[in-house]
Amino acid sequence: MSSMVLNFKQKSFTIGFMEDQPFISTNGRHDRRGIEVEMMETLAKKFNFTINYQSFRQSTWSYLYDNLTNEEIDFVIGGTVMTTERLEKVHYLYPHLFDKFTFATSPSIANLDHFDLNILIRPMDSSVWLLLAITLIILLFVGRLFQSIQPSIQFNNHHQNIRQDLFNICIHHLFRQSVPLLRLANRPIKICSMFWSFTAVIILANNYTGSLCSMLALPSHYSMDTTIKLAKQCRNHHIITLGIANSRPYQSLIESKVEEIQLIGQRMQFIRNYASAIKIIIEQSRRQKTLSSNGPSYVFISTRLRLLFKMIYAGKNLVFLPPNTETAALLPLYVAIAITKSFAHRKQFDRMIFYFHSYGMFNHWIRMEAFRAMESRNFPIDHPHDQDNDADIAQQPEEKKSKFNIFNPYDAMNNLEFNDLKSIFFLYIISILITLIIFLIEFITSLSSFKRMINS
Incomplete structure (x- = not known):
């Protein structure tokens, strides 16, 4: 009995989702793609069931989870993360991604470099x-x-x-x-x-x-590359962090026992969706805003994989993402598919997701989505319902696609510029000034000695 393959005989399951790359996205023809779409489609072929997608784009995560709790839908996808509060109402399949909360901002905001002889x-x-x-x-x-x-x-x-x-x-x-x-x-x-x-x-x-x-x-071109440095700017009231409204993981930042993370959460301003947050960061980058400029400076807090794809799509000249280090992480997160508590086939689904991990299928799907994101950056796909949020991105000049590893976007070496060696040049100027002062002192001393010799 245990060797039999689960067969739903074309039973239809309703999947509620929040659209966001790289987990799930749609184009003008309502064709869906993404990491979790690939996973669910593969599971559907394996267990012989059909999928009915239901978008909650205009809703909130809380409303989406209420629908799952009331069993009006069967699954929730869209990069949703596991929390203790959600586990009291729903169950999750085996986590298919281990991610972390980090931050993204404008390169001009992250660049805190200034002349410093240190x-x-x-x-x-x-x-x-x-x-x-x-x-x-x-x-x-x-x-x-x-x-x-x-x-x-x-x-x-x-x-x-x-x-x-x-x-x-x-x-x-x-x-x-x-x-x-x-x-x-x-x-x-x-x-x-x-x-x-x-x-x-x-x-x-x-x-x-x-x-x-x-x-x-x-x-190091970017100084604000750790949570401690971000918290320092928040403490100085230079930064306002952005978070998604009615999303429990963001509330965890405010309730954190770590002082720096709690400070970042307390400076948070909540907005409706991810597209609006990225739009704020991109507009901030195009204005070349710095921390010394008038007005607030914004930093968007989200999962690293989601922010990485935003950076790929918009360009590294518009979105800065800190290196993938523990010092740049706020919270560890488990991304998993949410299911109803009455779902009786969780064990079979968990086993298949574990096999997906073992065979490296998730890494393959992530790379495929990254290639699509880079292609859509040069050849934007028409999204009628995204015209307001993504118009600025679609209108940016066409750029040559850069070849970089999506798991390490900082592998390209930069040529040394004046900013890298400015301390040395300033030291040269200081030494020249000191030399001139010593020369003037010796000249005046010699002139005085010469006058005394003449007078004597």
């Missing part, structure tokens, strides 16, 4: 800099002690007094400069400078320059 001290810890400063101060006093007891050296028959300064020698070594007349120094200075050159040049200087070059070679 990059020059970042290769070494503050304790290392403190010890280095203390060591140089000690060398300064020791050098003055050596200089006070060092006899003058006659050189080149010009009776020029040469006194080797230990501090000056160590500074030369630290900046990898040659030390003139080091062989004429006394033995204590030579021994001290020898140990210093080993530690300063081989260890400190090489480690510092290597780390600094690595940081400049792999620059």
Whole structure:
């Protein structure tokens, strides 16, 4: 009996859905496609049942789940996530996707880079800099002690007094400069400078320059790439987060025990649907709005896979998504198909979904949806009911499709630009100004000495 395949004999099941890529979407002919559509169609072929789709596009998630609880529909799809409150009213099939809550915003908002010389001290810890400063101060006093007891050296028959300064020698070594007349120094200075050159040049200087070059070679263009940094901007009242109204996962942010996540939830403004939220982000990007601009700046909170497809469709120049790291995640989420509590064939469906995972079918369906999203970006499909929400996206200039891995959209290397090396150039300007000031001081001093010599 257990080996028999479940057969519904063309029984019709009603599936209620909220339309959203990549889970389910429709075109002008009402042809449906998406990850969960592929899954349900495959299950329908396997278990011999038919599907009647019912759209709840103009409704809310709460109303959709009420229909499922009242058994007016049989399944709920559209990237719905499991919550404890929902589990009290409905059941879920085996989760077909493990996702996480993250955020998306405009690249101009996420780019918090500003001129900061901290990059020059970042290769070494503050304790290392403190010890280095203390060591140089000690060398300064020791050098003055050596200089006070060092006899003058006659050189080149010009009776020029040469006194080797230990501090000056160590500074030369630290900046990898040659030390003139080091062989004429006394033995204590030579021994001290020898140990210093080993530690300063081989260890400190090489480690510092290597780390600094690595940081400049792999620059971080976007500073707001973690939830902590997002929470900091929310605390400063620079950011308003966007969430979907009447959706339980967003309420979990406000009730979170984590201070940063709770702060992000408290700054949330609820809107009707995902399309409206993405439209706000795209319009914000086209205005090149920054945090220093007047008016509120918006960040949309949603599942990572959903935001990734929004970024693919709109373009990385309009939607910024942080790297796929734990520091950029707010909450872990299980995406699953919701079913009624009276559904008696949950075990058979769960087994098939587990097989789909084992065979890599979900990864295949996700890639297929990504290719369709990139194609529709260059060749927009007419959605009569989406004209208001997606008009701005459809009217954007045609762009060359970029080849990137949808699971890692940050694999392309960027050329070094001025923003990456601006700290170095500003340091050059500062050093030139200091040099000019020293030159003016020496010139004025020499001029005064010359006048005194003439007067005498």
